[in-house]
Amino acid sequence: MTGNWRLRHATAADAQAVAMVAGASFLETFAGILPGADIVVHCQRNSSPAKFAFWAEDRSSVVTVAEHPEGMAPVGYSLVTMPDLPVPALPGDVELRRIYALSITRSTGLGHSLMAAALEDARALGGRRLLLGVLGRNARARAFYEREGFQLAGARRFNVGAGWYDDVIYARSL
Numbered sequence: 001m002t003g004n005w006r007l008r009h010a011t012a013a014d015a016q017a018v019a020m021v022a023g024a025s026f027l028e029t030f031a032g033i034l035p036g037a038d039i040v041v042h043c044q045r046n047s048s049p050a051k052f053a054f055w056a057e058d059r060s061s062v063v064t065v066a067e068h069p070e071g072m073a074p075v076g077y078s079l080v081t082m083p084d085l086p087v088p089a090l091p092g093d094v095e096l097r098r099i100y101a102l103s104i105t106r107s108t109g110l111g112h113s114l115m116a117a118a119l120e121d122a123r124a125l126g127g128r129r130l131l132l133g134v135l136g137r138n139a140r141a142r143a144f145y146e147r148e149g150f151q152l153a154g155a156r157r158f159n160v161g162a163g164w165y166d167d168v169i170y171a172r173s174l
Helices: 012-030 038-045 049-057 110-124 139-145
Strands: 006-009 062-067 072-083 093-102 129-135 151-160 163-173
Touching: 006 110, 012 038, 012 049, 012 062, 012 072, 038 151, 049 062, 049 093, 049 151, 062 110, 072 110, 093 110, 110 129, 129 151, 139 163
Parallel strands: 093 129
Antiparallel strands: 006 062, 062 072, 072 093, 129 163, 151 163
16 A cells, blocks of 8 residues: 555644554654663653644744554654754754654555655744754664655754663754
8 A cells, every 4th residue: 555644733632643643653663672661651751642742832832743544543643843862953954853654554655645745844933953862773764764865964962761872963054
């Protein structure tokens, strides 16, 4: 299946569903890479329904949810918001804080569709440059971002649960 995903902006009413996809996709992505207890703590701290409800209603953020065409189950999402990254800020900077899709969507074009929506969302927020942070050793994600036109712009230490990890920061002009 390709190209039949439904993408729409989430509202606070979608917070529970987006939080569920956030936890599931983070677990899928990092199981076997990061300690399980750290994944659980990270998801509880950073992917709660309350956080997604806030972002969905915040005028400086956009949450986009991707739904499966059969039954409209949530299968992916993106979050674009104001940046919180350790790189010199430029006017018009926006951060792609999250972009995840469940593994059942791999090789279907959903990742590219979510990225296209995130770029549009960032522009709608007045963005001129889109930033993102990603685990430095996550080769699959880094290759995806580079295919999407992002270039290295910096690095940071990122906390997940009790652990600290080396991330790279990417940037792309809008």
